[in-house]
Amino acid sequence: MQIHTIQPGENLFGIAQAYGTTVEDIVDANEIPEPTRLVEGQTIVIPIIGRFYWVQPGDSLWSIAQRFGINYMTLAQVNQIQPDAALPVGLRLYIPEPPKPVKEVNAYVEPIGDEVGEDLHASARRAVPHLTYLAPFSYEIARDGTLRNPPLEQFPQIAREGQAALMMTVTNLEEGAFSDEVGAIILNDEALQDVLLNTVIEEARRVGYSDIHFDLEFLRPEDREAYNQFLRKAAERIHAEGLLISTALAPKTRADQPGPWYEAHDYRAHGEIVDFVVIMTYEWGYSAGPPMAVSPIGPVREVLEYALTEMPSNKIMMGQNLYGYDWTLPFVPGGEYARALSPQAAIELAKERNVAIEYDYEDQAPHFNYFDDEGNEHKVWFEDARSIQAKFDLLKELDLRGISYWKLGLPFPQNWLLIEGNFEVRKI
Secondary structure (H helix, E strand, O other): OEEEEOOOOOOHHHHHHHHOOOHHHHHHHHOOOOOOOOOOOOEEEEOOOOEEEEOOOOOOHHHHHHHHOOOHHHHHHHOOOOOOOOOOOOOEEEEOOOOOOEEEEEEEEOOOOOOOOHHHHHHHHHHHHHOOEEEEOOEEEOOOOOEEOOOOOOHHHHHHHOOOEEEEEEEOEEOOEEOHHHHHHHHOOHHHHHHHHHHHHHHHHHHOOOEEEEEOOOOOHHHHHHHHHHHHHHHHHHHHOOOEEEEEEOOOOOOOOOOOOOOOOOHHHHHHHOOEEEEOOOOOOOOOOOOOOOOOHHHHHHHHHHHOOOOOHHHEEEEEEOOEEEEEOOOOOOOOOOEEEOHHHHHHHHHHOOOOOEEEOOOOEEEEEEEOOOOOEEEEEOOOHHHHHHHHHHHHHHOOOEEEEEOOOOOOHHHHHHHHHHOEEOOO
């Protein structure tokens, strides 16, 4: 696989010729709706095995081989050139694929309302070949320890057909918001915990879940140790059933980080108790906040490097958004919320408004500005193949367990192409 950024004047025919593929293959892989109308700055994934590199001034065979993690003698042999030959600038070299690390991939899927729309079923079907886990969101804990179940409909069947395990996501959501009160009631009452765990295990057996995933958020700081104790109890029960247990954690950079989303999440304890964690490394840019990248690479790295001081890398799944936001400018705190949109929708919006897509290399994220029909200026931050590849490179550098996506339903075909190009996905 290779990422290509559209330059002014380029067309798919010329791009296909440069990479030795076809227009049809590029269009199909990237789900390009109007092949003759490309956006300057748009990224596409070229569906080839390996990649090509054009020699730049100062390059040597050894430096190129180092850059791509292969042996320079192999690079010379593949391209049928002498190992000590001078490389002319502009020479096209073929870079074979390096070995792919085995990683786990999770994706949450959130039905809205009491039924699952066909679009969401279709999104799950497209993604599931690339998933270790499919996680319907969510089972909500009631105050009596029972659960309010999400509509599952075809999700269990889709997971089976794609050889993905089902992750049972259990939350303290109440009326659409995470409830510290629900958390306090359950975490401080042994009898209610028994009801909850009995209900969870019964449902896991009925549906066929492989992992029980606790996503308890906005907990009271004083319930930190109560949450740890509950997880110890839950782990004993869940492991006895031959199931995995995991948790979702807010993105912290130190153990004593203040704030209601952070204080009750004890990274070290979770790393000791559960089989793995999902760290929610996104939402720096969020719907009610000022315009910025949703998951800028610097803060993401900072969170993950802190996590590695508290738990082993093979227990950490990096969280990743599958969406961006469209803010109306100027941003007014407490004013209009930003609109969520898919990466595909962001590209179409840039095309509609005839603006180029820019890329912030510090945050490793694409963005653009445009004016709507009423003359209001907007700022859009989203994800593209470059920003996702930056996260994959970080995942491999830190040797994490894998990646977890929030959430399916927003089209982003390049992401799944890059999963194929970067990893062997573990199936359970």
